[in-house]
Amino acid sequence: MYNLAELTQRHDEELNFLIAKLEILKKKSALNPYEAKVMITELLWGRQFLMSGNQKVEAIKFYEDDLREAYIQARDICNPIENKNPNLPVYIRINTLTISIEDTLNAFYKEGWNLLPRCNSYSEYLSVLQRLGERDFIRDYHISELLAFPPGTLFYNHPGYIKGKFLYQDKGSCLSSFLLNPKPDSVVFDACAAPGIKTNHLANIMNNTGLIYANDIHPLRVKKMIDLLGLTETNARILKEDFISMDYSAYADVKYILVEPSSTYSGIFYAVGARMKKVGLMRRQFVSNTMLRSALQQFPNVKRVVYTICSLYSEEGEEIIEQVMKEVGDSFTLLDIKKMLWNEWESMSQPGNICGGKCLRIVPEYDLCQGYFVAVFERNFDVPIPPYSKKLRRAGAVYDINELEKVKTVNPRGRVVEKLIPKNKAPIIEQLIKKQHAKTIKNKNQKMNKKFRQQREQRFILHKNTNVATSSATINNTNTPPVCNEEMHTITQSQLYP
Numbered sequence: 001m002y003n004l005a006e007l008t009q010r011h012d013e014e015l016n017f018l019i020a021k022l023e024i025l026k027k028k029s030a031l032n033p034y035e036a037k038v039m040i041t042e043l044l045w046g047r048q049f050l051m052s053g054n055q056k057v058e059a060i061k062f063y064e065d066d067l068r069e070a071y072i073q074a075r076d077i078c079n080p081i082e083n084k085n086p087n088l089p090v091y092i093r094i095n096t097l098t099i100s101i102e103d104t105l106n107a108f109y110k111e112g113w114n115l116l117p118r119c120n121s122y123s124e125y126l127s128v129l130q131r132l133g134e135r136d137f138i139r140d141y142h143i144s145e146l147l148a149f150p151p152g153t154l155f156y157n158h159p160g161y162i163k164g165k166f167l168y169q170d171k172g173s174c175l176s177s178f179l180l181n182p183k184p185d186s187v188v189f190d191a192c193a194a195p196g197i198k199t200n201h202l203a204n205i206m207n208n209t210g211l212i213y214a215n216d217i218h219p220l221r222v223k224k225m226i227d228l229l230g231l232t233e234t235n236a237r238i239l240k241e242d243f244i245s246m247d248y249s250a251y252a253d254v255k256y257i258l259v260e261p262s263s264t265y266s267g268i269f270y271a272v273g274a275r276m277k278k279v280g281l282m283r284r285q286f287v288s289n290t291m292l293r294s295a296l297q298q299f300p301n302v303k304r305v306v307y308t309i310c311s312l313y314s315e316e317g318e319e320i321i322e323q324v325m326k327e328v329g330d331s332f333t334l335l336d337i338k339k340m341l342w343n344e345w346e347s348m349s350q351p352g353n354i355c356g357g358k359c360l361r362i363v364p365e366y367d368l369c370q371g372y373f374v375a376v377f378e379r380n381f382d383v384p385i386p387p388y389s390k391k392l393r394r395a396g397a398v399y400d401i402n403e404l405e406k407v408k409t410v411n412p413r414g415r416v417v418e419k420l421i422p423k424n425k426a427p428i429i430e431q432l433i434k435k436q437h438a439k440t441i442k443n444k445n446q447k448m449n450k451k452f453r454q455q456r457e458q459r460f461i462l463h464k465n466t467n468v469a470t471s472s473a474t475i476n477n478t479n480t481p482p483v484c485n486e487e488m489h490t491i492t493q494s495q496l497y498p
């Protein structure tokens with residue numbers, strides 16, 4: 001508790017920035033600034049997750065993705081000097097739908113920036129990147145529309161940024177669209193697209209041809225995406241669907257899918273937050289797993305799927321690929337990303353599991369960009385895709401829907417409800433649930449009785465006081481001795497506690 005208070009105080013400036021930027025107190029009026037600050041601190045710098053709870057906790061959780069995204073800007077603006085030293089270069093990606101790469105380079109040159117020459121190898125590039133001078137910048141080794149500037153460079157007030165000529169986008173984040181590499185005129189589905197940074201990159205790669213379904217479940221974030229993409233992307237169609245349970249039948253023409261679920265963002269927070277607790281990770285793992293399986297198994301004509309996540313934890317990366325590959329078998333192949341990057345990349349997933357060194361596992365200290373994980377799946381059309389099977393999480397384990405059976409039980413309100421529980425554990429769990437509900441109902445009744453008794457006592461005291469007051473009024477008026485209303489007292493007592 002002390003730690004949390006101390007952390008909250010330490011990050012006060014960033015917290016004020018985040019709360020103001022996202023207008024949290026304006027939109028969630030039930031929150032007071034102190035509660036909001038403590039909860040945001042727990043989410044960003046503390047245990048990194050909030051258990052589901054009351055309305056106030058849910059209000060902060062509603063902003064979880066936005067808070068983690070805006071954190072970088074908060075940190076840059078509130079602690080510019082502190083952040084210069086150990087941090088990564090600042091990357092901006094040219095929005096080639098609005099300006100050419102040449103024109104952008106010239107514009108920076110005119111502003112007094114010095115463009116360093118291209119390097120002959122990736123290792124040479126990394127060493128140049130580590131020693132960028134104060135006015136130096138360089139084009140990225142792999143992604144030609146990406147530029148790297150010295151750590152701590154701020155572009156938030158730059159006219160080019162304000163007009164959408166370039167966007168802040170780290171190299172780790174750019175690699176997924178770069179590797180998905182949709183062909184012009186193709187149909188792409190960006191499953192978790194808001195605020196639309198990667199959708200914009202995809203539209204750049206496709207030169208605004210074809211069609212991109214830009215989907216997100218979160219209404220506020222969809223609004224942000226409409227603002228961002230409305231500027232230039234004519235080939236994006238915005239959707240607001242739950243990617244896990246939507247109707248997929250209308251999207252049979254989709255050839256490319258990008259899946260980037262919500263995450264711990266530990267790839268950005270690697271220097272800041274503590275390791276997240278396992279329980280929170282497992283819940284996230286289940287959601288990401290379901291999304292990736294939906295992408296692979298619900299779109300019959302999909303050719304390539306990229307799964308990416310801003311995380312350093314294998315629970316959000318390698319473990320998911322391992323689980324999903326077992327489900328889809330040979331209908332998909334994992335592509336070797338090192339080869340796709342011309343063998344000029346070192347940080348890969350560890351060999352020895354299904355990922356077998358084929359997926360990107362970015363190490364921020366080495367690769368000088370944020371810690372993303374990326375996997376590329378390519379469809380093998382000779383092998384049919386195994387049908388998608390719905391899974392549910394029960395008591396920390398994941399079960400196929402066929403392994404579950406419906407059991408009738410009573411909820412805490414006393415209503416009969418049906419619950420899906422694992423078949424092999426049904427009799428034990430059924431008993432447990434019954435006992436638990438019996439206990440809950442008993443506790444609830446006890447609480448109700450106590451509350452009811454208290455209310456009645458209060459009414460009794462009020463009643464008694466009124467009588468005493470009436471009696472004294474009588475004394476004053478008539479000068480008769482005070483009447484001790486013993487009779488009334490006894491009657492009320494006995495009525496109350498028969």
Ligand SMILES: C[S@@+](CC[C@H](N)C(=O)[O-])C[C@H]1O[C@@H](n2cnc3c(N)ncnc32)[C@H](O)[C@@H]1O
Nearest residue numbers: 192193194195196197198216217218242243262
């Ligand atoms: C890491 S962010 C995506 C960032 C985005 N790809 C970009 O580059 O701008 C994850 C997004 O997934 C969305 N999301 C979470 N669960 C979802 C679901 N079931 N269906 C669709 N979108 C979901 C969240 O609202 C959030 O905007």
